[in-house]
Amino acid sequence: MTAFGYRLPAMSSLLIWAALWEVVGQLGLTFFIPPLSEVMVTLFGLVQTPVFLNALGVTAYAFWAGVFFSVVIGIPVGILMGKSRLLDELLLPWVNIFLSAPLTALVPVLMVLFGFGTKTVIITTTLFAIWIIILNARAGVKQINRSLVEMARSFGASPMDAFFKIYFWAALPEILGGVRIGVIRAVKGVIIGQLLISIVGFGALFETYSGNFLMAEFWAVLIVLFGLAFTLSEFLAYLERKVAYYAAAR
Amino acid sequence: MSQINTDLRSAVMPAVDSAVSVRNVSKTYGDVQALKNMSLEFPRGELTSLLGPSGCGKTTLLKIIAGLLKPDSGSIEVEGKTVTEPGPDRSFVFQDFALLPWASVMRNVAFGLELRGVAKSEREAIAEKYIREVGLAGFEAKFQHQLSGGMRQRVGLARALSVNAQVLLLDEPFSAVDEQTRRKFQEDLLALVQNEKKTFIFVTHSIEEAVYVSDQIAILLPRPSRVSEIIRPSSFRGKGVDNIRRDPEYLDIVDQIWASLRSYVE
Numbered sequence: 001m002t003a004f005g006y007r008l009p010a011m012s013s014l015l016i017w018a019a020l021w022e023v024v025g026q027l028g029l030t031f032f033i034p035p036l037s038e039v040m041v042t043l044f045g046l047v048q049t050p051v052f053l054n055a056l057g058v059t060a061y062a063f064w065a066g067v068f069f070s071v072v073i074g075i076p077v078g079i080l081m082g083k084s085r086l087l088d089e090l091l092l093p094w095v096n097i098f099l100s101a102p103l104t105a106l107v108p109v110l111m112v113l114f115g116f117g118t119k120t121v122i123i124t125t126t127l128f129a130i131w132i133i134i135l136n137a138r139a140g141v142k143q144i145n146r147s148l149v150e151m152a153r154s155f156g157a158s159p160m161d162a163f164f165k166i167y168f169w170a171a172l173p174e175i176l177g178g179v180r181i182g183v184i185r186a187v188k189g190v191i192i193g194q195l196l197i198s199i200v201g202f203g204a205l206f207e208t209y210s211g212n213f214l215m216a217e218f219w220a221v222l223i224v225l226f227g228l229a230f231t232l233s234e235f236l237a238y239l240e241r242k243v244a245y246y247a248a249a250r
Numbered sequence: 251m252s253q254i255n256t257d258l259r260s261a262v263m264p265a266v267d268s269a270v271s272v273r274n275v276s277k278t279y280g281d282v283q284a285l286k287n288m289s290l291e292f293p294r295g296e297l298t299s300l301l302g303p304s305g306c307g308k309t310t311l312l313k314i315i316a317g318l319l320k321p322d323s324g325s326i327e328v329e330g331k332t333v334t335e336p337g338p339d340r341s342f343v344f345q346d347f348a349l350l351p352w353a354s355v356m357r358n359v360a361f362g363l364e365l366r367g368v369a370k371s372e373r374e375a376i377a378e379k380y381i382r383e384v385g386l387a388g389f390e391a392k393f394q395h396q397l398s399g400g401m402r403q404r405v406g407l408a409r410a411l412s413v414n415a416q417v418l419l420l421d422e423p424f425s426a427v428d429e430q431t432r433r434k435f436q437e438d439l440l441a442l443v444q445n446e447k448k449t450f451i452f453v454t455h456s457i458e459e460a461v462y463v464s465d466q467i468a469i470l471l472p473r474p475s476r477v478s479e480i481i482r483p484s485s486f487r488g489k490g491v492d493n494i495r496r497d498p499e500y501l502d503i504v505d506q507i508w509a510s511l512r513s514y515v516e
Contacts, residue, residue, distance in 0.1 A: 150318055151348035154336045155362040155413065165365075169352050245395055246351035 034216045043220035052205070052221075059201035062118055063190045066125025070182055074130040075175055078137025079167050088138070099131040103189070107196045118200065121193035128189025129182035136178025140171025173240060173247035180236035187229045268327075269294040269417055269449035270315060275324035277310055284310040286474040287324070292417075292466075297443045297450035299460035301507070302470035303514045308453045309421055311470075315451065316342050316419050328417060338366065341415035345422040347402045349394045355381065356390040358405050362413040373412075380408040384438075400431035411446070420452045424459070432459075437491045439463050457507045462494055469507060471514060478510065 002008065018036055025035030046052050081088045081095075107124055114120045144167065152166045168175075194203020202221060209218040270292040277285040284307040292298045300308040313319040315326055317336040326333050328340060336342075341362065349358050356374060357364070359381055363373035381390060384404040394402060403423055410418055424432045440463060443450055454460050460467050461483060471478040486497035494500050 145346070145348070147344045147346050147348040148350070150313075151342070151344060152365070154316055154318060154340075154342040155365045156336055156338065157365045161365055166350075169350070172352070243352070245393070248395075 031213060032215055034219070039216050039219045039223065042216040043223060046217060046220050047224065055201045055205050056224075058118070059190055059194065059203075062121040062125060062193070062201065063186060065118075065122045066190060067129060067183055067186050069122070069126045070129035070133050070186065071179060073126075074133030074178075074182070075137045075168075078134040078175075078178070079141050079163065079171060081134065082138040082141025082144075082171070083167065091134075092138075095131050095134050098127065099135065103127050104192055104196070107193060111197060116197050116199065120197060121190060121200065124193030125186045125189040128192075129186035132185060133175075133178040133182040136174045136181075137171055140174030140178075141167055143174075144170045173243045176236060176240045176243065180233055180240065183232055183236060184229060187225065191225070267294050268292055269329060270451065271327040272311065272315065273325050273327065275311070275314060275321045275326065277307070277314060277319065277321050283474055285314075285321070286476060288475065288477060289324075290468055290477055292449055292451055294449050295443075295447050296465035297439070297452055297463055298466045298468060299452045299454055299464040300468050300470055301454060301457065301460040303472060303511055304455065306470040306472040306514075307475040308470050312419050312421055312451060312453050315417075316340055318342075338413065339415055340417045340419055341410040341413050343403075343406050343410045343418065343420040343423045345425055347394075347406045347426070349402055349405055351394045353393070354390065355386060355392050355397070355405050358394075359408045359412055362409055366413070376412050377408070380412045381405075383411070384408045398431075400427045400435070403427055403435070411442075415448075417449045417451065420450065422453050422455065425455070436463050440491060457504050457511070458495075461500055461503050461507070467503075467507070469510065471511075481507070 021033065021036040025033050025038065077091070081091055103124070106127070107120070110120050110123055114123060148166055148170060149162065152162050157165065190201075191203055191206070194201040195206060197203065202225060205221050206218065209215070209221065268291040272288060272290040272292075275285055275288045276283070288307075288311065290311075300311060302308050310319065314321050315328075315333075317326075317333050317340070320334070328337075331339075333340075350361065353361070356377055360368075360373040360377035363376060368376075378390070381387060384407050386401060386404050386408065389397065389401065394405075397405070403426070406423070410420075424435050427435065436459060439450075443463075443465075452460075452463065465482065465487070467481045467483075469478045469481065470476070481503060483499060483503055485499045486494050489497065
């Protein structure tokens with residue numbers, strides 16, 4: 001973006017919002033919004049505490065486990081759905097239902113089934129992330145150039161060869177897009193899971209801070225979370241751009 | 251002009267040295283009959299064109315020979331063996347090139363060998379040779395989006411050659427490249443047929459192209475799909491690539507084919 005003839009660096013709009021936040025905070029209009037400077041000071045103090053580091057560890061573990069299962073199950077299922085008409089007919093309605101379902105409502109049921117521990121949080125995270133990953137992998141395979149498949153067959157490709165050397169790579173741009181959105185949904189999933197179980201990780205921190213009106217701490221954790229999610233999402237977007245050169249030419 | 255009617259041909263030359271034989275092949279899509287009881291011989295070491303208006307089943311026949319499609323009845327023999335699926339004795343050149351856009355020219359050319367489990371160093375040495383042969387030396391590390399249409403098809407051709415199949419199946423290979431590139435391709439193809447001593451089966455809808463490159467032209471007609479005649483140009487093949495297009499026999503055959511196809515073109 002350019003303003004008054006100067007090229008502005010990316011995300012410079014954030015500076016305006018940060019300034020506005022500071023002004024509103026300093027005016028003391030509401031306890032809900034402490035000044036940004038105070039939040040940042042709290043943030044740097046907070047991130048060194050064992051409580052925070054412990055919460056980060058627990059959350060990161062559940063998050064990565066959830067993302068791992070979503071990716072490892074979601075991508076092959078999506079590719080197979082794209083390849084097989086039968087599997088597609090069988091699974092697509094369920095994928096669509098779960099994609100738009102209010103999964104938060106399911107968490108209490110999961111708690112009954114899987115207990116109040118990390119296992120339930122991981123499953124919640126997976127349920128948030130996996131459906132969009134499946135749908136995108138499926139869409140990637142659906143648009144595959146038929147003659148690439150025929151080419152592989154004509155040169156004697158086994159089904160495994162076709163899967164790993166053709167389908168996966170041809171669908172990779174869509175798969176990465178799905179993983180990026182899935183990861184963002186997984187952040188929501190892990191926090192909602194922890195909030196509803198409310199005894200572990202960042203969810204427990206949010207519960208404690210908001211319950212005791214410690215808004216500076218609350219915002220500090222939220223900013224850390226946003227920062228981590230944003231970095232991850234940007235990294236995946238970078239990977240997507242790496243394969244964009246062939247996305248248009250398939 | 252030596253031209254042999256289909257019925258006559260099977261009576262007069264039953265013992266022709268065929269690399270590929272098509273025997274009574276029929277294929278139906280839904281209620282559309284793509285091929286009906288078709289029989290055709292492809293002499294070893296020669297280039298045979300399948301020429302006809304759209305809907306005459308020429309690409310269907312080629313894909314059946316490739317083993318990519320199954321005939322409803324009839325059989326295909328390659329070097330005396332009945333084929334039902336793709337095999338190492340045949341390789342295919344695709345109309346839209348069918349290159350892996352995420353792989354370099356080198357990997358694309360070596361891809362057929364890669365699927366056959368040939369070791370990397372060995373398959374790259376072979377690919378190297380054919381990349382040079384099709385005139386792409388220096389482009390080994392390039393990707394599809396960095397190549398022109400003509401260069402892409404050269405990659406497709408090199409890939410088909412590098413697996414050393416005895417029969418090359420070409421599905422309108424030059425229809426997606428520009429006219430000048432196409433002419434160059436046709437000249438190169440003639441040299442290739444001479445040097446490689448392989449059997450080429452070439453699908454095209456261009457009459458001039460078919461007559462220019464073929465040792466034998468099978469004219470296919472639609473509704474019902476059948477081989478209407480087989481033409482073997484005789485006099486201009488040895489005269490050099492520059493003289494073919496003004497040879498009287500070349501011009502006569504082009505006219506004659508157009509006369510027989512004209513009524514089938516909407």
